[in-house]
Amino acid sequence: DIQMTQSPSSLSASVGDRVTITCRASQSIRTSLNWYQQKPGTAPKLLISFASTLQNGVPSRFSGSGSGTDFTLTITTVQPEDFATYFCQQSYSSQYTFGQGTKLEIK
Amino acid sequence: VQLVDSGGGLVQPGRSLRLSCAASGFTFDDFAMHWVRQAPGKGLEWVAGISWNSGSIAYAHSLKGRFTISRDNAKNSVVLQMNSLRSEDTAVYFCARDSHSSVGAIGGYFAHWGQGTVVTVSS
Numbered sequence: 450d451i452q453m454t455q456s457p458s459s460l461s462a463s464v465g466d467r468v469t470i471t472c473r474a475s476q477s478i479r480t481s482l483n484w485y486q487q488k489p490g491t492a493p494k495l496l497i498s499f500a501s502t503l504q505n506g507v508p509s510r511f512s513g514s515g516s517g518t519d520f521t522l523t524i525t526t527v528q529p530e531d532f533a534t535y536f537c538q539q540s541y542s543s544q545y546t547f548g549q550g551t552k553l554e555i556k
Numbered sequence: 557v558q559l560v561d562s563g564g565g566l567v568q569p570g571r572s573l574r575l576s577c578a579a580s581g582f583t584f585d586d587f588a589m590h591w592v593r594q595a596p597g598k599g600l601e602w603v604a605g606i607s608w609n610s611g612s613i614a615y616a617h618s619l620k621g622r623f624t625i626s627r628d629n630a631k632n633s634v635v636l637q638m639n640s641l642r643s644e645d646t647a648v649y650f651c652a653r654d655s656h657s658s659v660g661a662i663g664g665y666f667a668h669w670g671q672g673t674v675v676t677v678s679s
Contacts, residue, residue, distance in 0.1 A: 450617060483665045485600075492650055492669035493592075493600065499663055536600050543614040543660035545590070545602040 451475050451539050455548035461556040466527045470551045472520045472537035481541035484513055484522045487550075488533045496535075497522065527553070557581040557668045559651050564673030567641055575636040577651030577670055585609070585629040588654035590666065591636045593647040593675075603649070604636065605659040612659045641677045648672040 452475040462468050472482065480500040485493035495504050497513040500520055510525045524531055532555050537548040563575040577589070590605040604615045604625040613625060624637040634651055652666035 479662070481663045485666075487600075492672060493666070494669075495665055495667045498655070498665040498667075504667065538600075538602075538666075540664040541662055543605065543612075544616065545605065545664075547592075547600040547602065550599040 450544050451478060451542050451546050453537055453539055453546045453548040455535075455537055455551050457551060458549065459552040459554060461554050462527050463556045464527055464529055466556075468524045468527055468553060470522045470535055470537075470553075472515075472522070472548050474518045474520075474539055474541075477517045478539045478541035480516045481539055482513075482515065482520045483538045483540060484511075485536045485538065486531075486533045487536065493536065524553075529555075557653065559653065559668055559670035561649065561651050561670035561673040564649065564675045566676045566678065568679050569642060569677055571641055572637070572639045573641060573675060575638065575649055575651075575673055575675070577634045577636075579632045579634070579653070582653075584632040586657055588612075588657055588659050588661075588664070589625075589627060589634040590652045590654060590659075591625060591634075591649055592652055592666070592669075593645075593649045594672075595644070595647040598647075601647075605654065606634065607659045608657040614659045638675070641675075643677050646675060646677050648674050 482500045484497040487493040501513045560578045591603040627634040651670040653668040656664040
């Protein structure tokens with residue numbers, strides 16, 4: 450199975466900071482990488498598909514990059530509503546593995 | 557698009573439970589469907605997926621054959637039958653809609669999710 454490893458597992462930031470989250474796949478997944486945001490008690494929300502395609506309605510401060518095995522999610526200017534947990538997911542294989550998550554907390 | 561998950565509850569170890577997801581607001585048989593779970597305080601775990609016509613089905617290898625996913629396109633619903641439940645199956649279970657019609661189609665993503673249904677396995 451393809452393993453997805455996110456880093457860091459948690460991150461403290463202040464409003465206005467630039468934040469980067471990394472996701473690494475155990476083998477090449479081309480650009481079959483999705484990013485989700487989840488807030489407590491709610492379902493995940495899709496932010497980015499195909500490694501870098503921003504979903505409609507998602508603020509442009511979010512961006513994704515990468516291909517092959519290494520990917521990043523960047524928030525250029527963190528806003529109060531961005532404090533949440535972020536997950537990557539591969540859709541290169543039919544096992545659809547998620548990363549373990551990165552919790553973005555207020556510093 | 558609306559997905560409504562139901563069927564969760566408290567169940568004893570070794571027993572069975574059947575989860576349902578009712579879909580509306582889109583052409584149901586155009587899309588593959590999935591179940592994803594989240595144990596308390598843990599991350600997301602993909603459980604199972606089924607293609608638009610039930611022709612392709614995939615399960616997380618960790619389940620070892622205990623779960624069965626099915627769909628009824630006439631009723632716009634997808635079901636997860638869970639047997640031989642264990643304490644480690646305790647989780648919130650979400651159904652999700654794939655962007656593609658087939659499970660395993662490269663590049664699929666889950667833009668629509670149900671609200672989740674809570675399964676607690678305990679004696």
